[in-house]
Amino acid sequence: MRQIVVRTLRREFLLPDAEPTLTFLEAWPTIVGGPGVPEVVRIERREGSFVASFSGQTPVSGSIRYLTAWLDRRILALAVEDEVGAVALQAALLTASSGSRVLLAGGRRTGKSLLAAHLFAAGWAFEADERVFISANGVIAHPRPMRLPRSQVRRMPALAPLIEDAPSLDIGGKDLIYSLDPTRRGRDWRIASGPVAAVFFLDNAERTLSTLRRIGVDEACARAMQLASMVHGVSVHGIATLRAMLGNVPAFHLELGSPESAIESVCHVLEGVGASPAH
Secondary structure (H helix, E strand, C coil), X not given: CEEEEEECCCCEEEEEEXXXXXHHHCECCEECCCCCCCXXXXXXXXXXXXXXXXXXXXXXXXXXXXXXXXXXXXXXXXXXXXXXXXXXXXXXXXXXXXXXXXXXXXXXXXXXXXXXXXXXXXCCEEEEXXXXXXXCCEEEECCCCEXXXXXXXXXXXXXXXXHCCCCEEEECCXXXXXXXCHHHHCCCCEECCECCCEEEEEEECCCCCCEEEEECHHHHHHHHHHHXXXXXXXXXXXXXXXXXXXXXXXXXEEEECCXXXXXXXXXXXXXXXXXXXXX
């Protein structure tokens, strides 16, 4: 057993003497500004099950697999609650070798994490693939490792090296989910606020070639609002912040075909917009 660190933008959770299953949660990137004072999460074995407790939260009991999934959801919820005034968007955030920072927005089963994994395998810098926060200061990612289901990796041999020795969690007996920390692959993992060069709204398509369509700010805002949430409800300020960001960068609707075709489409766009500083 060893101590596990899980960071959000404003918090750091310490899991001392943690069970091996809990390494699935580990997230220890460099965060510009840094989180606050560490909070200790206690995991205790009681009468054949485990109990998780930490400050301000009602203790929860169950199997170690259940507690890992519960902590994952709860830490994300706290991360979102902390970003009052920001728009939380379901999206991945990566940076190309040119310095162009790209937002991949999409809900469940749109191929967001899969495309992020292929871009990472192609040498892009990874920030996150779950949530980003949009504010007047720019775009910043919730620092969660990349998550890939085994069912997808089996169909994509090029991703097999990424999951080697990666922690995993069986979600409800339906699929094994791998947690891919960039530092395990010898790559830097850095979280900071800044601009993006382009935004892609993803849809999964059962075809070989990807299709790409430039969209205007009105359609981009409508698509973003379907994927967005705001602490304490939707606000005029939050909508204005989102619209201002989308009004300053090109936005596209990307129907994903093969990974190679999708990467080609994204890179073609970046050639047109030019390099944009990552931070």
